[in-house]
Amino acid sequence: MTESNQLLFFFSALGAFNGFLLSLYFAINAKKKIFTNYFLSLLLLVLSIRIIKSVFFYFNPHLSNIFIQVGLSACVLIGPFLFLYLKSYRKDEKPNWTKHVIPYLTVITFLGIFYPYVEHREVWSRWIVKAIYCQWLLYIIFSLKYLQPIIQKFKEKESLKKIDVWLLSVYLGVTSIWLAYTTAPYTSYIVGALSFTFILYLIVLLLIFRNSTESTFFQEKEKYKNKEMDAETLNLIDQKLSIIVKKELFLNPNFSLEEAAKELKVAKHILSQYVNEILGKSFSNLIKEYRIEKAKKLLETEKNYTIESLGYDSGFNSKSTFFTAFKKITGLTPAEYQKSRSR
Missing domain, CATH: 1.20.1070 (Rhopdopsin 7-helix transmembrane proteins)
Known part of the structure; x- marks a missing residue:
């Protein structure tokens, strides 16, 4: 050989x-x-x-x-x-x-x-x-x-x-x-x-x-140990989050944590900590909830929406993503939800 x-x-x-x-x-x-x-x-x-x-x-x-x-x-x-x-x-x-x-x-x-x-x-x-x-x-x-x-x-x-x-x-x-x-x-x-x-x-x-406990490779988000937020910061971010809803910034399919922090004039890690620890959810799930609330309003006021157009008008970038999120959050499909509201 x-x-x-x-x-x-x-x-x-x-x-x-x-x-x-x-x-x-x-x-x-x-x-x-x-x-x-x-x-x-x-x-x-x-x-x-x-x-x-x-x-x-x-x-x-x-x-x-x-x-x-x-x-x-x-x-x-x-x-x-x-x-x-x-x-x-x-x-x-x-x-x-x-x-x-x-x-x-x-x-x-x-x-x-x-x-x-x-x-x-x-x-x-x-x-x-x-x-x-x-x-x-x-x-x-x-x-x-x-x-x-x-x-x-x-x-x-x-x-x-x-x-x-x-x-x-x-x-x-x-x-x-x-x-x-x-x-x-x-x-x-x-x-x-x-x-x-x-x-x-x-x-x-x-x-x-x-x-490995030392490596940061593929590590999940850091748990904000020893970084408790004071009451003033909590109230400030709580007020600022409403800006996302009022301006309907979530309708942008590519709306990210970075963009939210920039818009609200809040440090990215502070906003992330607030959403994760105080609200108990990820930023992406928070935005999904805002979008589903928008979709529910559209279903209650509009009768001729298709699922695809409803998803896009609520800020989702695909029909499947919208349908899955709606079902997960409300427990109903968009059609079932609309039917339940019309009774």
């Missing part, structure tokens, strides 16, 4: 080896009755099995067919474990892992026994592997549902929490590995393994920063 091939083998195998170690770490640190870490551990495990198979097959094409079959079979669980991991963060949904794992394990075991790779290599290459990658892609698409709150924050220019960045990184990492393998025929078979190593180390860095 040449020196360049040795380096290639080292870096491609390094990701798989560390993936196994991380899998073990998350499994050990998984809390009782909470499956989140277990799903992450199993996701890293099946990814590592798939990667290590790629590495050894690339450098040893005469690798045992049983080893190849195990590596390919592991792919069938990558998508489900990604889906279950992201879903486990939803408080309103309990991940039913059996229906996403047992059927695939049963099918792939059946195929392995009755259609082993060693005897049906062409069937595996032409049909089974393609089916596995399609299933992996479908779960990537299904998993996107659980990233919608994060995507919504992007649209509304809200700051992301550390856990948001973490989940997004895991999702994009798995998606990138799928893309690397599906495009391997046009690039190189080893690209998937190398991409896993690269992505794994990026995620490890995020994990380190996420758990």
Whole structure:
């Protein structure tokens, strides 16, 4: 093996080896009755099995067919474990892992026994592997549902929490590995393994920063310790906030905390502290409430508004954002609210 091939083998195998170690770490640190870490551990495990198979097959094409079959079979669980991991963060949904794992394990075991790779290599290459990658892609698409709150924050220019960045990184990492393998025929078979190593180390860095108490990387907003506001300041800001409503500054879809502070002639951090601590909400949620109040008035006085135009005239930049905010704040859809007021 040449020196360049040795380096290639080292870096491609390094990701798989560390993936196994991380899998073990998350499994050990998984809390009782909470499956989140277990799903992450199993996701890293099946990814590592798939990667290590790629590495050894690339450098040893005469690798045992049983080893190849195990590596390919592991792919069938990558998508489900990604889906279950992201879903486990939803408080309103309990991940039913059996229906996403047992059927695939049963099918792939059946195929392995009755259609082993060693005897049906062409069937595996032409049909089974393609089916596995399609299933992996479908779960990537299904998993996107659980990233919608994060995507919504992007649209509304809200700051992301550390856990948001973490989940997004895991999702994009798995998606990138799928893309690397599906495009391997046009690039190189080893690209998937190398991409896993690269992505794994990026995620490890995020994990380190996420758990660091000293780092400010992806830190959430500072809790204003030892910075209590005096009564005079509280009254002043309370009076000034009414200016936003009187001038209807919230009708600007891009109205931000910076613009509000400038308009009210208040320091940005003071305004932020007031909204967070005194009102108990984020600035973006406060503005949403102002916009919903405007929308409610329009619904009560106007009969021919469409939901889309109503949202825009209330300061929202999209129909979906308006509809979601209205339902969340009032508990009703705009149509239901209008109907209830007309009785």
